[in-house]
Amino acid sequence: MTSMTVDNSLALPEGYWTRTRKAGLIMVLLGLIAAVYLTAIVPNEPARFFLGETTAASGASFSINGKVGTLIFGLLTIACGALLILTNKRFGLYVGLGLAFFVVAALIWQIAETGGQVPLSSLSKITMEKSLPLIFGAIAGVLCERSGVVNVAIEGQLLTGAFFAALFGTMVGSQWFGLVAAAIGGALISLILAWLAIRFLVDQVVIGVVLNALALGLTGFFYEQVMREDTKSFNSPGLLPVWTVPGLSEIPIIGPALFKGTILTYAALLLVVAATVALFRTRWGLRTRAVGEHPAAADTVGIKVLGLRYVNVMIAGLVAGFGGAYFSMVTASSFTKNITGGLGFIALAAMIFGRWHPVGAFLAAIFFGFSSALSSLLQAIQSPIPSDFLAMLPYVATIFAVAGLVGRSRAPAADGKPYVKG
Amino acid sequence: MLFQHEVHIALEATLRLELRGITKRFGDLVANDDISLTVEPGEIHALLGENGAGKSTLMNVLYGLLQPDSGEILVDGKAIKIKGPGDAIAAGIGMVHQHFMLVPVFTVAENVMLGAEPAKAGFLNHAAASDLVRTVSLKYGLPLDPDAIIEDLPIGIQQRVEIVKALTRNVDLLILDEPTAVLTPQETDELLGVMRGLRDAGKSIVFITHKLREVKAVADRITVIRRGKVVGSAEPTAPESELAELMVGRSVVLEVPKQTSEPGAAVLKVSGLVVADDRRHRAVDGVDLEVRAGEVLGIAGVQGNGQTELVEAIMGLRPSLTGSVTLSGQDITGWATRRVLRAGVGYVPEDRSVDGLVKEFSLAENLVLDLYDTEPFGNRFALNPRAINEAAQGRVEEFDIRSQSEQQPVGSLSGGNQQKVIVAREMSRPLKLFIASQPTRGVDVGSIEFIHRRIVAERDVGSAVLVVSSELDEVVALADRIAVMYRGRILAVVPPNTPRETLGLLMAGITPEADS
Ligand SMILES: Nc1ncnc2c1ncn2[C@@H]1O[C@H](COP(=O)(O)OP(=O)(O)O)[C@@H](O)[C@H]1O
Ligand SMILES: [Mg+2]
Numbered sequence: 001m002t003s004m005t006v007d008n009s010l011a012l013p014e015g016y017w018t019r020t021r022k023a024g025l026i027m028v029l030l031g032l033i034a035a036v037y038l039t040a041i042v043p044n045e046p047a048r049f050f051l052g053e054t055t056a057a058s059g060a061s062f063s064i065n066g067k068v069g070t071l072i073f074g075l076l077t078i079a080c081g082a083l084l085i086l087t088n089k090r091f092g093l094y095v096g097l098g099l100a101f102f103v104v105a106a107l108i109w110q111i112a113e114t115g116g117q118v119p120l121s122s123l124s125k126i127t128m129e130k131s132l133p134l135i136f137g138a139i140a141g142v143l144c145e146r147s148g149v150v151n152v153a154i155e156g157q158l159l160t161g162a163f164f165a166a167l168f169g170t171m172v173g174s175q176w177f178g179l180v181a182a183a184i185g186g187a188l189i190s191l192i193l194a195w196l197a198i199r200f201l202v203d204q205v206v207i208g209v210v211l212n213a214l215a216l217g218l219t220g221f222f223y224e225q226v227m228r229e230d231t232k233s234f235n236s237p238g239l240l241p242v243w244t245v246p247g248l249s250e251i252p253i254i255g256p257a258l259f260k261g262t263i264l265t266y267a268a269l270l271l272v273v274a275a276t277v278a279l280f281r282t283r284w285g286l287r288t289r290a291v292g293e294h295p296a297a298a299d300t301v302g303i304k305v306l307g308l309r310y311v312n313v314m315i316a317g318l319v320a321g322f323g324g325a326y327f328s329m330v331t332a333s334s335f336t337k338n339i340t341g342g343l344g345f346i347a348l349a350a351m352i353f354g355r356w357h358p359v360g361a362f363l364a365a366i367f368f369g370f371s372s373a374l375s376s377l378l379q380a381i382q383s384p385i386p387s388d389f390l391a392m393l394p395y396v397a398t399i400f401a402v403a404g405l406v407g408r409s410r411a412p413a414a415d416g417k418p419y420v421k422g
Numbered sequence: 423m424l425f426q427h428e429v430h431i432a433l434e435a436t437l438r439l440e441l442r443g444i445t446k447r448f449g450d451l452v453a454n455d456d457i458s459l460t461v462e463p464g465e466i467h468a469l470l471g472e473n474g475a476g477k478s479t480l481m482n483v484l485y486g487l488l489q490p491d492s493g494e495i496l497v498d499g500k501a502i503k504i505k506g507p508g509d510a511i512a513a514g515i516g517m518v519h520q521h522f523m524l525v526p527v528f529t530v531a532e533n534v535m536l537g538a539e540p541a542k543a544g545f546l547n548h549a550a551a552s553d554l555v556r557t558v559s560l561k562y563g564l565p566l567d568p569d570a571i572i573e574d575l576p577i578g579i580q581q582r583v584e585i586v587k588a589l590t591r592n593v594d595l596l597i598l599d600e601p602t603a604v605l606t607p608q609e610t611d612e613l614l615g616v617m618r619g620l621r622d623a624g625k626s627i628v629f630i631t632h633k634l635r636e637v638k639a640v641a642d643r644i645t646v647i648r649r650g651k652v653v654g655s656a657e658p659t660a661p662e663s664e665l666a667e668l669m670v671g672r673s674v675v676l677e678v679p680k681q682t683s684e685p686g687a688a689v690l691k692v693s694g695l696v697v698a699d700d701r702r703h704r705a706v707d708g709v710d711l712e713v714r715a716g717e718v719l720g721i722a723g724v725q726g727n728g729q730t731e732l733v734e735a736i737m738g739l740r741p742s743l744t745g746s747v748t749l750s751g752q753d754i755t756g757w758a759t760r761r762v763l764r765a766g767v768g769y770v771p772e773d774r775s776v777d778g779l780v781k782e783f784s785l786a787e788n789l790v791l792d793l794y795d796t797e798p799f800g801n802r803f804a805l806n807p808r809a810i811n812e813a814a815q816g817r818v819e820e821f822d823i824r825s826q827s828e829q830q831p832v833g834s835l836s837g838g839n840q841q842k843v844i845v846a847r848e849m850s851r852p853l854k855l856f857i858a859s860q861p862t863r864g865v866d867v868g869s870i871e872f873i874h875r876r877i878v879a880e881r882d883v884g885s886a887v888l889v890v891s892s893e894l895d896e897v898v899a900l901a902d903r904i905a906v907m908y909r910g911r912i913l914a915v916v917p918p919n920t921p922r923e924t925l926g927l928l929m930a931g932i933t934p935e936a937d938s
Contacts, residue, residue: 283541290525290536297523300487301537301587302508413526421487 020091024084027098031081034105035074042066047111048118051252053125055117060252066112073105103374116381121256123373128257128265131369132330133158133340135268136323137347138354138361139275140186144316145356146279147309148292150416152208153193154320155344156215157186161324163219166335167227169237169328178237179263179325186321187314189215194313198306201418212344220337227335235334240264240325262330264323271319275358288312292412295419305419320344346394353397356411368394437497437514437594437626438463439484444493446479453479454490455650461595466617466627468641468658470634470669473864474837476650477630478520481597485517486510508537516588517597520630522580524572524587531555531568534587558590563619577726578609585616595626602636603892606724607926614640632669634662678874681882683902686715687750689886690736690855695745697728697735705731707910708745713855713886718877720901720918721890724929728910729890730772733859737769738762750854763792768848768880770841772859772890778844781833785825786814788832789847813850821846822872838869845873849880856880859890874900894925 017025046063050056080098084091111118137154144151164185169178189211196202227235243266245259258269279285287308290298295305328335346368353367354360375390439461446454453476461467471477482488484495486504494501497513504510510517524533531551540550552568559566564582572580581601588596598617602610617627617640631637637644637658644656646668654668690713699705705728713719721729734740736747738759746755749765763769771777779788790799790810798809814828821842825835832843841862848856858877862870877900881887891897897904898918905915906928913928924934 281546282544283539283546284544286532286536286539286546290528293527294523294525297525297533298536300485300507300517300519300523302506302511303537304506 018088020088021085023091023095024081027081027084027095027102028078029081030098030102031074031077031079033074034077034102034109035071038070038105038109039067039074042070042109042112045112045115047108049111050117050119051121053119053122053256055119059119061117064108066108069108069112070105073101073108076101077105107374110378110383110385111381114381114383116383118377118381120253123377124254124257125260126373126376127366127370128261129331129369130372131365132264132268133323133326133343134347134350134365134368135272135362136264136326137320137344138350138365139271139358140316140320140323141348141351142279142354142356142358142361143275143288143319144190144313145351145415146292146412147288147312148295148412148414148417148419149194149197149309149313150204150208151193151313151316152205152348153189153211153215153344154347155340155342156208156212157189157317157320158324158327158344158347159212159215159219159338159340160185160189161321162327162339163222163324163335164321165325166235166237166328167222170234175237175240175329178329179322182325183318183322186319186324187317189321190313190317193317194310197313197418198309201420204416204418216338219335223335223337231334237329237333239333240329264326264330267322272358272362279358289412291419292414295414295417299419299421309419320347349394349397352411364397367397436463436624438499439515439595439626439628440496440499441480441484442494442496444480444483444495445491446476446483446488447491452650454483457493457647457650457652459645459652459655461626461628462643463594463626464621464624465642466621466629466640468637468644469628469630469647470632470637470644470665471630471647472632472669472867474866475632475647475669477647478599479650480647481517481599481628481630484510485515485597511537511591511593514592514594515597516591516593516595518581518584518588518599518601520599520603522584524580524583526571526573528572529568530566530570530572530575530583533572533583534568534590536587538591554590555586559586562586562589562616562623564616577604578606578612581605581613589620594624595628596620597628597630599630600632601629602631602633604725606930608930610636634665634669637665638662678871678878678899680878683717683881685717685902686884688712688714689750690888691746691748692732692736693746695732695735695747696743697731697740698743699728699731705910706735706742709907709910709912711905711912711915713888715854715886716881716884717902718881718887718889718900720897720904721888721907721912722894722897722904722925722929723892723907725892727907729892729907730859732907733769733772733857733888733890736762736857737767763851766852766854768851768853768856768885770844770848770858770861772863774837774840774844775833779832779840782831784829785818785823785832785835785843786810786828788843789814789817789828789850792847792851817843817846817850821876836866838865841865841873842869845876849876853880853885855886855888857888857890860892861889862891862893862896894922894929898922898925 043066045066047066047069048061048063050059050061052059077098080094080101084094137158140157141151141154161182165178165182168181169175193207193211196207197204240262242260242262249255249259279288287298287303291303291305291308299305327339332339347365350364350368351361353364354362371390371393375387378385378390379387442458444454444457445452457480469477479488483490484504486506486509495504496502502513504513531548534555535551540547555566555568564586566582566586572583601613605613614636617629621627629641641658644658644665645652646654646656646665648669656665656668693710695706695709696704697706707728709732711719723729731740735742738757742755746753748754749767754762754765775781780791787810790813794800794805795802798806799813800806811828817823818825818828823839823842823846825839832840835843861873861877865873877887877889889897889900901918903915904918904920905912906925907913908929908931913931913933927934
């Protein structure tokens, strides 16, 4: 009998400097910058952090001397890099930790220098808030692309959702109806995407781009023609109520971010869990992944490839549309033209960075949200670091991810390929 | 749910299949022309036919992947409608496709359960799926690890997964579409044994192949298809020559007429070549070989033993890790493909539709893909259509390329004529070395003979020729020396009159010396 698995005796030795070790080297360099350079230039002043959401003098706080802080966190970054080089394992964990330590060191440097004060709970709350639309968008992308349909239309789905939430929420006079309408709005975009992509085999990236332009044009037009004319009856859905979970929301630093938010916050967290379980533990998920990897194989065991793709594209539209309500009912209480401002593309980036996995997409969204929150913070404490620098981060990170520098970012094998029988 | 089915598998034959007047057209091409055949319960029915005869099309119709233009399918005397694979499975028909239908990133159990997942309220029951794999593989003697990932498994085992997948669906008739094409002779024998076992367990089997030896070894009845039509049926006792004649419509000359070679100086020299495949495994693991002017060196071996990577490395299509390639004494290691071609190398790639032709381009344009920027066909800035077309007319005649006009998109030609276009183009430069990978894969017999004769002619004018083929017959017919490749190494270089058995063993990695 032939052997059961390919033996790996023919596998090439990778050489000492694997990708993981190279990343470790970069971590060590970053750590050195923090521990040596930053420590040298930072003033010998304390950097003060508040645990709560405000910088009121009464709140709990701690401070750390600038020089001590940059040195400690620089050394921690070096330690992460060293572990990577020594063990050649746990790439994600140590790179994540190392980057986090480096960011903390840089933060201490800036705070000590400007004498600013940082409310940590507020930083995490803003991170969560900025991440919300990215989470919905990125998971919508995952659900769609896992079935083999490329979803570049996330931006359009978010925008249509935001528009529908404001318009129908106001007209019907119910925010809950607005949320339902938002989901339907996203699904409408999906319907066109699915129809053109699956039925007419049009290039999916092209459709996505066109749909984004269409959504921008249509919502902009109605905004100018209808909503602006009569804001009261067409464009004042109001802010969604904030629900606070007693007790849990008191947890320092992360409490307010996770347990003091609108329905969207809770829905986003639930969505991550639900999408993960659904994709990897259910019959639907197995079939979805099969259809996205090898549609002919799915077809030959009697799975309706096109039907399943329709379903998934529609679900993605519902999810992204629902998330779109964030723009007109969470951060603002009305719709304006192009209110999404390209965040749909960052969500797309988060999906790729998160390797088409719901949890990965979530973490990537949080990472991008954090860099956005950080850039607001730097502006607030009047740091000389240009905030545009941080705004660039999601794009740079995605280029790295796509170029294969950060782990292997592999799309489902049949992603973007129309399925034709025979 | 699946378990209950499993327990009830009947041990006596149950399914009688009848196809009546099946016709299937693709545009003008009649792939199946009024085909009728009957598969009796518990028999191995061989469907014999050349590449392109329409065997896969017929089975795809039976399996519901294609809808016939006319004709009916009867199971146990009742006409049934098969709209999709789901219907076929429900009717007790399973199929193992020529190109495996397995999701490479899934486990064995996931692939086996796909489409009929044991689940509770939509949640998968992985344990039940694994148990099912174990039970069925034990029952039929096809051991499998349910948790192995498909892409890590060798081809032979992947095929086993396909068979088990069909068996878990409790089918009574199993279609095997060219199952032996990817197997070593030894794996093939093993598979034939499995087929006999399944027949004894009451299954009917439709066994598709174009290899006569296998048909004779295992079939109970043989139906021969040629150009979409049933041209006859035969008993397995019929002599091979008779079957071959039925299959191709005339007696076949497997032997290519040629003189003994008079090899000159070494033209291609490969030494110590190591090449990685896409998965970063050593596909070529230290190959040394030499092809001399005026001889054909044939490389035999089961697909996937490094032949592809070896040729690609010689052609500069794939980097080599160590080792060198020289052409008439000049070191060409690491040269760009264009430079290699212009140094006097002709190259027929193994996959003509992907690497050999631009299907949307015209026949004439495809004939000058290599020389479009060279006088008289063009210069740095512009093409010269008149020269291109005139040259094309000459080539079409010389190489017997059957087409309506040289402006026709090359993709609309038949496989054999497409292949002749490539051969014509690659032989139109002055050559020192001619490399042909799978030169006649999916090509009709007429074209095979033509291409073989051209290859020998190229040798006779003094070029060195390297032929890589997974068809042992082809290598034996063409080569002056045969190098057998196994797991990235050349196991042995033997003369073409070496007994087939020895060659088969070599292809399976067994060297006679090592045994005795
Ligand atoms: N989907 C298709 N569209 C057009 N032509 C096809 C298609 N499938 C097969 N053919 C053509 O039908 C003929 C029979 O093919 P096939 O059934 O695959 O042959 P076999 O399996 O006997 O080698 C070939 O000429 C092939 O090119
Ligand atoms: Mg076939």
